[in-house]
Amino acid sequence: MRRRGFRNMRWLFIGLLVSVGVTVGVASPDLTFMSTQLRPITEAEWVRTVLLPPFTEETGIRVVFLGVEEPELTTRVLAEYEAGKGSLDLVGDLHGNFLVYYKALKDLSAELSQLEALGDRTLAKTFVELGRIDGAQVYIPWMQATYVLVANKKALAYMPSRVATEGLPYLTYDELLEWAKNIYQATGEKRLGIPAGPKSLLCRFLHGYLYPSFTGAQVKKFNSPEAVAMWQYLKELWEYVNPAVLTLDSMDTALLSEEVWIAWDHTARVKTAILERPDDFVVLPAPAGPKGRGVITVLAGLAIPKTSPDPAGAYRLIEYLTRPSTQAMILQGVGFFPVVAEAAGAVPTGGLKVLADGVAAQSAAPDLLVSIIPGGLGARSDEFKKVYVDAFTEIVLRGRPIEEVLAQQGALLDALFRETGAPIPVPDVYLP
Known part of the structure; x- marks a missing residue:
């Protein structure tokens, strides 16, 4: 009885310690x-x-x-x-x-x-x-x-004259086209790089950069007159894109080898080039289109x-x-x-x-139009990416009629959001 009483007192004492917040x-x-x-x-x-x-x-x-x-x-x-x-x-x-x-x-x-x-x-x-x-x-x-433009300083000599050279310039897509064209006319080389390999982030460039910049939306205006104008622009721009990008998943190696002088990509995929040769490159905000400076954040x-x-x-x-x-x-x-x-x-x-410096300049752009990668698609998120990449392949690489491709791929995109119940992403939600 005495031993049992001692055990009971011991557990009572421990309980008191715990109750007043004492720990060991x-x-x-x-x-x-x-x-x-x-x-x-x-x-x-x-x-x-x-x-x-x-x-x-x-x-x-x-x-x-x-x-x-x-x-x-x-x-x-x-x-x-x-x-x-x-x-x-x-x-x-x-x-x-x-x-x-x-x-x-x-x-x-x-x-x-x-x-x-x-x-x-x-x-x-x-x-x-x-x-x-x-x-x-x-x-x-x-x-x-985020994703940015990276330029070899050799390319700066060919910038459109109307672009301010003090600080980091805020380009438009028309000026990017003129810049790439200037380099080609002066050197005979296609020095613009947009990754388009099988594991590249080309889809992000299409749905998060070009589409918002030209149409104000990622999804809602997929098949629209503004989208037709965007694809016409991209076809013209692609004439000055280095053909090797179709095999490249990132731009760091191409920047280091100087196959390209101007490149768009995710910061993580150009970081190696800039860390290895920081004095040779500048990082610029993504270009702006008629609706603003579309960027994925x-x-x-x-x-x-x-x-x-x-x-x-x-x-x-x-x-x-x-x-x-x-x-x-x-x-x-x-x-x-x-x-x-x-x-x-x-x-x-x-x-x-x-x-x-480049990311800060992009974030501070007065015409910034932020895109958020759509959520809620679950296991079907790859279908979302495929719509944009397939449209690129058919329109830019194979030359199919723009309106025809947008009607076909737009129907797939509408069905994807309807069937998954995924919310419309930013900036689409701000449109009427």
């Missing part, structure tokens, strides 16, 4: 930050060992970073919202994912005003507007990946759940993560580009600065 050797975190971004093991380790320690040292706030797949974060945020109580203080996710659970997120309009009042950072206006959903600022822009944001145990602490972490110096650290550490204009000035000289 384990400290509870002050903030829990869950993100679908920076999820790979090496990136997550970098976040924990490099990105977050300065914040903890400065504020005394400890952070647990949880990198998870998109469904887990969405399920967790919605479950905590429905329960009326949660443990997640801050979440990081892509724009398209926020659309699923934005009603569970705090309106950050006041926090955005606080950030802007600091006077040391200028968040890209277009990205801020994307974060405003149903009248609430549901997320603060955090970081981005893979935009990540930071949001505070309505059930966050410490929204004030979460705001302090947002403030830290959007500082120009922190944004530059993220670029150097994991390759995501800043959404803050001043961050380019915080990047050391070299290839990354060349890239950062």
